[in-house]
Amino acid sequence: MTIALWCVLAAALLPFPFALAAKWSRRFDNAAPREYLEQAAGWRKRAHWAQLNSFEAFPPFAAAVLIAHVVAGPSAAADLLALAFVALRIAYGLCYIANRATLRSLVWLGAIACVIGLFVVAARAS
Template sequence: MTIAYWCVLAAALMPLIWTGAAKTSKPGYNNKRPREFLASLEGYGARANAAQLNSFEAFPLFAAGVIIAHQIGVMDQTLIDTLAMAFISLRLLFGILYLVNWHWLRSLAWTAAASCCIAFFVLSA
């Protein structure tokens, strides 16, 4: 299995990091009604929940890009792996920047990570 495929697994599991941060951000987490609890969060917890949701949103484009790049076979494997690792690094940075509320840098990290996904498609064309 390639590094890029391992990165797909990492991206699929990444929301767990941010949901863990959200669920531990204030006392009273109730696993019987997790969505109610998450909806009640403010500040750091709400940002952690937003990072979780955004991670779920970013996953399909990334996974599709990696799979298509592999299937088309136009790109060098090293480039595919490098783009995948860059995506994971940028998405981790994105989540951290979300938690500390540095919105301008967070937007730059989001844009750079999205650019990695787009690169899979453009370079595979």
């Protein structure tokens, strides 16, 4: 299995540390987790938002990796782009939690550029 394909697994699991951070409180009620998260504030609310955005970012990334793999085969460029995406998405979540909005947006843009780059890898091979 290639590094890019392992990165799909990493990206699929990425929302969960942010969810754990958002819920890490003595006041967290596992019987009503959504209600707790709706009332959360500060860094916990932002951790929840990072979780949601991580779920949203996953489908285009997974599709891009799979398309690049099917069309271009194993590729060092795809591996690099996939690793960069995962690293940028970790940085994105940390920027979100730290309330660094401008930096977060720049990191988000870099991660989207990686997704586009994966499609370019596939396009060049076809």
